[in-house]
Structures are given as structure tokens and as C-alpha cells.
Amino acid sequence: MKRITIEDIAAKLNISFSTVARALNDHPAISDATKKAVRETATRLGYRQNKVAASLRSGRTHIIGVIVPNLQLSFFSSVVHGIERVMNENEYNILLYQSNEQADHEARGIDTFLQSRVDGIIASITQETREMPHFAEIRKRGIPLLFFDRAINGLEVPAVVIDDFKGGYMATKHLIDQGYKRIVHINTHQDLAIFTDRLEGYKAALRDHHLPIDEQYIVRGALSLEFGDATAQSFLDQGLAFDAVFAVEDYTAMGVLQALKRNKIKVPKEVGVIGFANEAFGSLVTPALSSIDQQTVRMGEEAAALFLKVLQQKGKPAGTPERIVLEPLLVARDSTAR
Amino acid sequence: MKRITIEDIAAKLNISFSTVARALNDHPAISDATKKAVRETATRLGYRQNKVAASLRSGRTHIIGVIVPNLQLSFFSSVVHGIERVMNENEYNILLYQSNEQADHEARGIDTFLQSRVDGIIASITQETREMPHFAEIRKRGIPLLFFDRAINGLEVPAVVIDDFKGGYMATKHLIDQGYKRIVHINTHQDLAIFTDRLEGYKAALRDHHLPIDEQYIVRGALSLEFGDATAQSFLDQGLAFDAVFAVEDYTAMGVLQALKRNKIKVPKEVGVIGFANEAFGSLVTPALSSIDQQTVRMGEEAAALFLKVLQQKGKPAGTPERIVLEPLLVARDSTAR
Numbered sequence: 001m002k003r004i005t006i007e008d009i010a011a012k013l014n015i016s017f018s019t020v021a022r023a024l025n026d027h028p029a030i031s032d033a034t035k036k037a038v039r040e041t042a043t044r045l046g047y048r049q050n051k052v053a054a055s056l057r058s059g060r061t062h063i064i065g066v067i068v069p070n071l072q073l074s075f076f077s078s079v080v081h082g083i084e085r086v087m088n089e090n091e092y093n094i095l096l097y098q099s100n101e102q103a104d105h106e107a108r109g110i111d112t113f114l115q116s117r118v119d120g121i122i123a124s125i126t127q128e129t130r131e132m133p134h135f136a137e138i139r140k141r142g143i144p145l146l147f148f149d150r151a152i153n154g155l156e157v158p159a160v161v162i163d164d165f166k167g168g169y170m171a172t173k174h175l176i177d178q179g180y181k182r183i184v185h186i187n188t189h190q191d192l193a194i195f196t197d198r199l200e201g202y203k204a205a206l207r208d209h210h211l212p213i214d215e216q217y218i219v220r221g222a223l224s225l226e227f228g229d230a231t232a233q234s235f236l237d238q239g240l241a242f243d244a245v246f247a248v249e250d251y252t253a254m255g256v257l258q259a260l261k262r263n264k265i266k267v268p269k270e271v272g273v274i275g276f277a278n279e280a281f282g283s284l285v286t287p288a289l290s291s292i293d294q295q296t297v298r299m300g301e302e303a304a305a306l307f308l309k310v311l312q313q314k315g316k317p318a319g320t321p322e323r324i325v326l327e328p329l330l331v332a333r334d335s336t337a338r
Numbered sequence: 339m340k341r342i343t344i345e346d347i348a349a350k351l352n353i354s355f356s357t358v359a360r361a362l363n364d365h366p367a368i369s370d371a372t373k374k375a376v377r378e379t380a381t382r383l384g385y386r387q388n389k390v391a392a393s394l395r396s397g398r399t400h401i402i403g404v405i406v407p408n409l410q411l412s413f414f415s416s417v418v419h420g421i422e423r424v425m426n427e428n429e430y431n432i433l434l435y436q437s438n439e440q441a442d443h444e445a446r447g448i449d450t451f452l453q454s455r456v457d458g459i460i461a462s463i464t465q466e467t468r469e470m471p472h473f474a475e476i477r478k479r480g481i482p483l484l485f486f487d488r489a490i491n492g493l494e495v496p497a498v499v500i501d502d503f504k505g506g507y508m509a510t511k512h513l514i515d516q517g518y519k520r521i522v523h524i525n526t527h528q529d530l531a532i533f534t535d536r537l538e539g540y541k542a543a544l545r546d547h548h549l550p551i552d553e554q555y556i557v558r559g560a561l562s563l564e565f566g567d568a569t570a571q572s573f574l575d576q577g578l579a580f581d582a583v584f585a586v587e588d589y590t591a592m593g594v595l596q597a598l599k600r601n602k603i604k605v606p607k608e609v610g611v612i613g614f615a616n617e618a619f620g621s622l623v624t625p626a627l628s629s630i631d632q633q634t635v636r637m638g639e640e641a642a643a644l645f646l647k648v649l650q651q652k653g654k655p656a657g658t659p660e661r662i663v664l665e666p667l668l669v670a671r672d673s674t675a676r
Contacts, residue, residue, distance in 0.1 A: 063450055071409040071434075072419070072618070078410070084436065086444075093450040096409075096434035097421065105426075112401055112431040114455040254622060259539060280410070286624040 004047040005312070010218045018305025020085070024249045025074040058282045064307070065113035067106060067123045069150075074280040075296055076124065079148060082083050082120060082300020090308055093118070103128040120311055121146035122303060125152055127190040144310045148303040149294070150194055158310055160303040163196045167328035168201025169294040170244050174290070174330055177208050180244035180272045182217070186231055186256070187248045189220045198276060199249050216240070217249050223248065228255025236263055243271055244336075250275035250282055250291055257289065257335065272336040287334035302326070309335045342385040343650070350379050356643025360424070402645070403451035405435045405444060405461040407488075412618040413634055414462065417486060418455055420638020421460060428646055430457070441466040448472045458482035458554045458649055460641060463490055465528040482648045486641045487632070488532055496659040498641040502532045504667035505630040506539025509584050509612045512548050512628070512668055518582035518610045520555070523585045524594070527558045536614060537585050554578070559588065566593025568590055574601055580676075581609055588613035588620055588629055595627065595673065610674040625672035633664050640664065 006081030010020045015034070023030045023038035038144045052134070064087055068076045068155065084094045095116065097109035106126050111134075121138055131312055132152050147159040174233075175183050185202045188195050199218070206213050217240075221227045228247055235242055239328075247253035260267050267273055267287050273281065274290040282289035304326050309322075348358045353372070356459070361368045361376035379385075406414040407496055422432045433445035433454065444464050451459055452475075459476055462485065470490050476483045477495075485497040513521050525538045526533050537556070545553050555578075558637045566585055573580055585591035591613030598605050605611055605625050612628040613620065620627035638660050647660075 061453060063454065065433075070411060072415045074410060077415070081410070081438075084438075092437070095403075095450065095454070097432070098418075098434070099421075100419075110433060112433065115399060116401065116433070188506070244599050268568075281619040281622050284619050302420060 004042075004045045005255075006047075006316060007309075009038060009041050009047060011167065012045065013037055016305070017309050018086075018302060020121075020306055021090070021308060022301075023079050039293050056338045061117050061119055062092050063095055063118045065094050065095050065097065065109075065116070065118040067099060067109045067113070067121065067133055069099050069101045069124060069126050071096070073277070073278045075294065078296035079124075079300040079303070080086060081294070082297040082302075083148075083304045083323070084300075085297075086301050086304030086308070098124045099133045101126045101128065104325075107134040110138060114138070114141065114143070120146070120307060122146045122148065124150045126150075127188075127192055133195065142314075143227060144307065144314055146310060147306045148299055150192060153193060155164055155322050159298055160306060160325045160326065161194075162294045162299065162328050164197035164328070165201040165204070167276060167294070168179055168198030168246075168248075168294070169205045170201070170328055170330050171198075171276060171292050172202045172205035173209070174332060175244045175246060175272055175274060175287070176205065177213065178268075178336050180336075180338070181211060182242045183244040183246055184217045184219065184231070184235060184242045185246050185248070186219050186221070186223075186228060186252050195248055202246060208218075217242065223252050225251045225255040225258070228252035228257075229259040230255070232256040232259035236265075245271065245273050247275050250277050250279040252287065253289055253335075254281070257285065257287075268334060268336050269338045272338060274332055274336050278331050282331075283333065287337075290333045290336040291331050293327065293329040293331050294327055299326055342380075342383045342664045344385075344617070345647075346383060346470045347379050347385060347417070350383065350586050352450055352641075355647050356424075356640060359428070359643055360639075397453050399431050400458055401433055401454065401456045402430050402459060403433050403447075403454070403456040403459045405437060405447045405451070405459065407437050407439045407462060407464050408630060411435055411615070413487075413615045413632065416634035417638040417641070420484075420635040421642045422637075422638075422642075422648070424642030424646070428642075429506050437464045439464045439466065439597075445472040452476070452479065452481070456481070458484070458645060460484045460486065461647055462486050462488045464488075465526070465530055473504060476519060479651075480651055482598070482645065484641060484645045485629045486637055486647060488530060491531060494659050496644055496661065498637055498644060498652070498664065499532075500632045500637065500664045500666050502535035503539040503542070504612060505632070506536030506584075507543045508539070508666060509536075509614060509630050510540045510543035510671060511547070513584060513610055513612060513674060514543065514549065516582075516606075516610055516674050518674075518676070519549060520580045521549075521582040521584055522555045522557065522569070522573060522580045523584050524557050524559070524561075524566060524590050525642065526561050526657060533586055540584060551630075555580065559655070561590050563589045563593040563596070566590035566594070566595075567597040570594040570597035571601075573575075574603075583609065583611050585613050588615050588627060591627055591673075592619070596621065605615040606674050610676060612674050613670075616669050618671075621671070628671045628674040629669050631667040633667065637664055649662050 006020045023035045071077045077245050099106035151159040201314050245256045276292045278291040278293040344358045349353050361373045409415045437444035489497040557569050583594045614630045616629040616631040
């Protein structure tokens, strides 16, 4: 008799793998009605949770390595909390490694995880990562790998990302809807999909609203509070008219806010400012910073649930790796409330 | 012939072990003059760096596990950056584990590190940690252990901490010096030395300045933005007069700021607010939040340097474990600038 899996229950109820996994683990995010349906279906199909738990535990160490650029960004620490919650519920332990945005450091972290005999690696790559020999090594060894947020294009690996094009579009459209017309966009020289996609979203929104795309208003540099501040100051010094700024991440937007404040320019009345990532400080500053939320905890939970599925399928012939794309959410606060 | 060690060079020059270690590694924090003196002394004494490097590397994995309550607090993520920098320079790799302030989770993290055969563990305990069997297990196995910031009293383990009594005293004295007289103190029910020491510092500063200690003005609860907000609101609702608040950590202080702002009470004119830990958001909010800085990166670097010493001495009869106490620093910003 074929062994019943979480996937069979998911298919029967037409709900996701992660919903079933969390329902079986009595996760607070799942409604009682769903839990009841999952439990009844599990009983009816003859699903035995212990068996699956045992198969999930068939790895050598029950340790999953998570490698991230920088845990000082609340984006990453928040995703990690989501991953930890789901993996811990499924009897895996999470070890973390910070690459500090350096590709050689990232490679060292992967070596460290391989040496610790982790059962799998979940990663978000550095801004520098172009080559992929250390990631190829993971796959050569047959160790499950999953990317979240920042993935290497061209490497066939399951991933959980957000729709950054849509996020960039949303931020820009929000500014236009609020009546702003000359929108500066601050981005980076780094050729990372998450950033170029946001830029494309910015351009598409301008185009759709019949506003000109002016390359002079697209500024690139080392994303940071200092760079946001310097960019806004430079526009003011040059007398380049602008009435809004969309920065590709929140710290840069914060720098813009500080420069405007120093120059006694009223936000949001004279200039609107929106960032991206919904960093924790954004709701605490004055005016509170509008941003695009990336559903961080959910991203972590989805990444973990998808990874559990990958671990379960380990050794089976792989099809096209699954890719989950989450929706960005607009968080409109005072800095754009014209 | 006795082998020359870093300690011999340190003793000869009357400087610290960590200064010598960092000078030999060409650390940017060390002056060129010191580096020159260290190198000359090393040559004169016949010190051979490779030998020591090899002895440092004699562990099995070159992996050090760092266990912290929560990396979403910039205090911890900043200390970890300091630890990583020094340990990486000395060819160790750092793996991180978050206990999320839960003692059972902390025990699980220690198991995970032991299973990964780390060469040593650096830890800051949870607010819940009272029992110490899992820490005792580390020592029983002869694995080097070091605490930073939050240590278990009564367990003879090297530690790097700050003088929390002095920090609490400093924060309170600063408020008094600025002319504030009725100072609310927000603390926690948790019986953790770092928090009780800050409370004692608060009381001592009041005593030294002939201000009454009123138990009604010492409030305890679950430290958080919400609790700070609720505490300030409750004082206002009850009509309890106060002109300053010293919160034992910054998020709670931020909640106080938000409640005061909502009630149109002017900060710092009517009420002064100071926190503790110098979290990253403090300089970004308006008014900028005064706080006590804990020299986080230095704490991490000192912890790493002391730990390298412990790793080197492994197996030798242990004397009294070394304890480094760092000075807290007052960071006076707008929220207390009366």
C-alpha cells in the first residue's frame, strides 16, 4: 500500500503543503476549521504522522544551515524567525552564518556548513555573488538547497521571492496617486535582480502614467543612509526640481528624510519619500516612513515549508524546482500622505 | 627553550593580549606605532606566529558557536559582528543560534553546537535561564565557554560584560544634571543581573543627589515598546507627576516617547527620556533618543580576544576565569536636552 504523505492530504483538500504541515503541527496561524478538515482527511486516508516525521528526520543531523548577508537588517532577521519557527516545529535546528555581503565570506560559510554536516542549506546571496562554484558544490554533494529573496539566476534551485517589479511599480504608482510628479529613484550599481526589477517597476509605472523617464533622476550608488542624504543634498544644491523620492531600500530613504529635514523642506507636503523593505525603524521615525513590505515572516515560513518538501523528496528525480513568488504590500505612512 | 607566546609579548610591552593579537593581524583599530612595537618585540623575543596559529588551529573544526537571545536587537547583532571580525582573522568561523529568550531553546542550541563539534561556545543567556545543566555539560566535555553581557552568576566562566550599575547610575545622574527631579524607572520582573544592576545604579544616583526613592516610581513589566507606552499613559491617567523616565532598554523608552507625543507632552522640555543599549533606531527618531552605549563592537572584539586566549590555554590547569568589565558610555541626544 502506498504511504500517505502530507502532499496527498494537500491535494485532497486543494490547499498548500505548508498549510497541511502547519495544521498538523497545530500552528496558531491556521484556522480551527482548516485544522479540523486536515485532521479528518488525514485519518480517513490513513496518514500516520510519526512515519513522516521519521522520514523527515532521516537526515544525519537535523541541522539546517541558513546563510544571509546581514542580520542587522530587520528584513533578514525577520525572515529567519519565520524559517526557525516552522523548522523547529518539524524537529530541525537552525544554524546561521552571516556573509556580510562578501562572496568569499559566503563561500567560507558554505564550507563551514558542509563541514558541520548540515542536512540542507537555505541561502540569500550577497550583492557580490556572481560565480556559483560554491553553490554548485552543495548540489554536487546532493545536499538540498533553497534560495529566498536573492537567488542566483540560471541555477535551478527552488526559491521563495517577492515580485520586486510589482513592488517598484507599486511604490511609484503610490507616489503618483498622491499627486507627486517628479520622482527621483535611488538604486545601486549592483546587478542583482531584486534591485533591477524594482527599477523596471519604477519605469513602467511612470510610462503607464505618461510621465517622462529622465535618466538624470535615476541615481545609483552604495545604498546607505549616507548615500540617500548625499543624493538629496546634491539635487538641492544643483537646483534640480523634484517632489518625491523612491529609494530602493529603507536606510537610503531615511538618509533622504534627514537631508530634507536639515534643509527645512516639508515632508510630505513639499516632497514625498518612500522606501522598500519595511525595516523596523520606519514606523518609529517622524514622519513615519512609507515603504513596501515583503511579508518577511511569511517568506520565512513558506521557505521552510517548501524546504521540508524538498527534504522529503530527497533522492527522487527532480522536476523543475518550485518557485514561490509572494506579493509585495504597500505600507503607506506619513512620509507620502499628501 | 620555552616557546614565546602572545602573552609574553603583551607582558613585555605592558599591553593587553588582544592588542597584541590584533596588532599581529594588522587590525585597523591598532595604531601603527603599537604595531611596530609589537612586531619588533616579537622578532626580538623569537616569537613565531605560525606556531601559535597552528596551536590555535589544533581544535577539530575551527568552528565557534555563538548563542544569543535575539539578533533583531542591534545590541546583539553588533556584538556578533565584533566577535566575527576577530575570530575570522584568526581563522575561526562563527555559527550563530538564536535562543529567542527561551531556556529550552537555548539548551537545544547548545546540543546543536555540541553535535556540530564546535571548538568552543560563546553565549549570552536568556532572560529565563536559571538552571545551568546544559552549560555545565559544555564544561564537563572540556569545551571552552565564555559569556558576554548576560552571564550566569556562580558559574566560573570567563566573561566580558559592562558595568551595568554604573550605566544605570550614569543615565539617572544625566537626567538629574539636566534638571529633572521626578524620575520614573521602568525595569523588569526578570531577575537578571544586568537589569537589577541598572536599578541599583538608579537608586544610588537618586540617593547621592538627595532625591527620594519612591517605589511607586519603579515600574516592572515585560519590556517592550507597548509596555513603555502603557506605563507612561498610566502615569498620565493617574495624574502621577513625573518629569523624566529612565527605561532599562531602548524599545521601552521608545514606547514612552510615543505615549508622550500622543498626549502632546513636550520632550525634552516637559519630560526627559533616556533608554539603555543605544539601539540603532535611537539616532533616527525625533526627538533623537538619549541612551547608554555598551561599546558593542568592542565587547565582541574583547570577547573574541579573551576566547582565543582560553582556546590556547585549553587543557592547562585553570585559574580564576578572567572577567573583563567595560565602561558604559553616555549618549546624550535631544530627548534629554533641556
